[in-house]
Amino acid sequence: MAAPAVLVATFVVGGGMATSLAQSLGLFPLVGPPSLTVAAYAAQASELPAGIGLSLAIAAASTLVACLVGFTAALVIVQGRWCGKLVAALGTLTIPVPHIIGAASMSLLLADSGLLARLFNTGGGWPELVGGPWWIAVVAEYGWKESAFVALVVTGTLATRAVSYDETAALLGAGRLRRLRHVLIPLSMPALAVCATIVFVYSLGSYEVAWLLGRAYPEPLPVMALQLFNSATLTARPEAAAVAMVTTTLSFGAVAAAFAYLRRSTLWR
Amino acid sequence: MNGTVTVEGLSKSFPGTSTPVLDDVNLSVEAGSCTALLGPSGAGKSTLLRAVSGLEVPDAGRVLVGGQDMAGVKPERRGMAMVQQRPLLFPHLNVLDNIAFAGTVRGVPKRTARVDAAEFLDLVQLEGFGRRQVTALSGGQAQRVAIARALAARPSVLLLDEPFSALDPELRSAMHALLAELRRRLNPTILMVTHDRSEAAVVAENIALFSGGRILQHSSVELMYSRPASLEASRLMGGANEIPGTVCNGSHHSALGVLPLPCDTAWPTGPGILLARQESIEVSAADGAGLQATISGLQGMGPRRLVTLDAAGVVLRAEVPWGRGLAVGENVTMHIPTSALAVVDDSDTAHLYADADERPSLTSRGRAALTGVGH
Structure with missing residues (x-):
């Protein structure tokens, strides 16, 4: 029954990746005869290490924030009290907001001319949250948006069994913190690992938030790929494809690491 | 602790x-x-x-x-x-x-x-x-x-x-x-x-x-089995026999006749429902000593059978082991051991007791009924 969906997905993903790989290796040139070469990779060799490091750092920080906030929100939601319902409603409202709208909102909120700077009236002493060296606005946007996703997925996992296991642990003498450490976190780990992987891969590969809220240099990989792709020089397109392939390889690495972890987990088996 | x-x-x-x-x-x-x-x-x-x-x-x-x-x-x-x-x-x-x-x-x-x-x-x-x-x-x-x-x-x-x-x-x-x-x-x-x-x-x-x-x-x-405190308790414990009658001088008077009650309990005089556990009722050949009854139904219950008996217009149930041939319509003698009997309030008639205030309450429902009448 899933065959049609698998076929379409394979065609789109596989076709796109094969085209990018071919273009990055000189096998799909816009002009001239095809020839196998790593020139596109070599042309960006000086920029890639900084781009890779920055992209991994942004993705890792965003994933960490999203998982911490999302897991905390899930615990509040699972309690089922009024604040849990409020958090669930806020999370549900956050999900459909596009990232580009979120990025624009973050800019209006966190920039040195933004709402918070005006509210606190710091007189020019407002930290560089937007376009600053620590990419805080970018991480904040990803953390905010993706935490809602994490919260709802983890809530779905915990809702069916968290209460009964929590009560069982309580009657075995476990206090609140012990239950969190020995029961709720372990039970949530598979769902958290899957969510973290999705958030990490998304943060690593999407460009619009980093492009809007980040600084001009160094560029994260997706911004670098986009700039190269939109470059007036048509010969830069293989370089854009090369950067995209590096990003894809990193994403596959993250997914492979996540599955390796999940395969070891008794809850996943 | x-x-x-x-x-x-x-x-x-x-x-x-x-x-x-x-x-x-x-x-x-x-x-x-x-x-x-x-x-x-x-x-x-x-x-x-x-x-x-x-x-x-x-x-x-x-x-x-x-x-x-x-x-x-x-x-x-x-x-x-x-x-x-x-x-x-x-x-x-x-x-x-x-x-x-x-x-x-x-x-x-x-x-x-x-x-x-x-x-x-x-x-x-x-x-x-x-x-x-x-x-x-x-x-x-x-x-x-x-x-x-x-x-x-x-x-x-x-x-x-x-x-x-x-x-x-x-x-x-x-x-x-x-x-x-x-x-x-x-x-x-x-x-x-x-x-x-x-x-x-x-x-x-x-x-x-x-x-x-x-x-x-x-x-x-x-x-719980031998001295249920109320009809509801008896029913929840699976008791199947309830015979209305009156208690007088430690015996229960009903259509079955006069049946002596266990002497380890002071049974209050007045209307009361006799309870007899179906597992305790013995069924034997018609020529034996005891109450005469006619079998009106038989139902298998694994290792035992549930026998429905008609005795002087009172329907009783008894659980008996397999081994002896029994048939619907057969006349038999049944024996109810005194130790298997108990009497409880009939909540519908509890208010009729003249000495209701002095009677020990047998059920929570009975207590409520008595209290309501008393006031």
Whole structure:
């Protein structure tokens, strides 16, 4: 029954990746005869290490924030009290907001001319949250948006069994913190690992938030790929494809690491 | 902590329900004893167990364990453990670590907790299963591990919420034997919820009979069967024979004639319904001594048969063993041992008693009726 969906997905993903790989290796040139070469990779060799490091750092920080906030929100939601319902409603409202709208909102909120700077009236002493060296606005946007996703997925996992296991642990003498450490976190780990992987891969590969809220240099990989792709020089397109392939390889690495972890987990088996 | 459990005036309602789940429940359970909370589904048994454990906060009343009021005491500090119908073994831990859980969360070094857990694993006859994943256990094995895990917490009170109801009959018998052995060796106070009369009688020495959020009767298993306190209690305990009549001078007068009542109880004079357990009625050939009756129905019940008898216009039921040929329409003699008889209030006629205020109230419903008439 899933065959049609698998076929379409394979065609789109596989076709796109094969085209990018071919273009990055000189096998799909816009002009001239095809020839196998790593020139596109070599042309960006000086920029890639900084781009890779920055992209991994942004993705890792965003994933960490999203998982911490999302897991905390899930615990509040699972309690089922009024604040849990409020958090669930806020999370549900956050999900459909596009990232580009979120990025624009973050800019209006966190920039040195933004709402918070005006509210606190710091007189020019407002930290560089937007376009600053620590990419805080970018991480904040990803953390905010993706935490809602994490919260709802983890809530779905915990809702069916968290209460009964929590009560069982309580009657075995476990206090609140012990239950969190020995029961709720372990039970949530598979769902958290899957969510973290999705958030990490998304943060690593999407460009619009980093492009809007980040600084001009160094560029994260997706911004670098986009700039190269939109470059007036048509010969830069293989370089854009090369950067995209590096990003894809990193994403596959993250997914492979996540599955390796999940395969070891008794809850996943 | 001493394992005596006392429940005083406990009431509990849930939002959206018109009647309380628990209504002024009073119960006292001695340390080291096993009491079955018996009753139909929705009677409030599990809610009482949860209130005792601290998982539910009662609207009124209090729970005392060893004389200490448990109000405001968190479940983890009550010295109790609970085993439910589902074993609820932690899926991320193996069998040994599940049993070692209580020690681990108490801060006992992991190695020590595991050594201790292995002893409890042996106790439930699952030695060698420690390294198994909980998903690799059968239902009976998982429930044994759940019991071992609860006992490893050294609870003064062990709460069992229909722990064996999902097991097949053979496995249930094995678990009953295991529970008896565990009681002999560890002697915790046990409160066990069940809706199975047979299980309650096998496992516990006392039964608290529930209906509609109230305790109808709390007594020994023997008294629960032989001296039900009300018609409702008798019916919930499976009693099938109710003969209306009058008590006079220690005997019950009815269409069956004059039947002497057990002399170990002072039976109040006046209208009363005679109860006779169907398991105690003996059926023999028509020429024997006893009450004459005609068989009007036969129904198989596994190792026994349920015989419906018509005696002087009174319909009675008796459980008799296989072996003797019986046929519908056959005339037989039946004998009801005096020790199998009891008399309870007829709640419809309780208000007729002239000396109602002096009579001991036999049922909560009877008390209410009498009080209403009295005022």
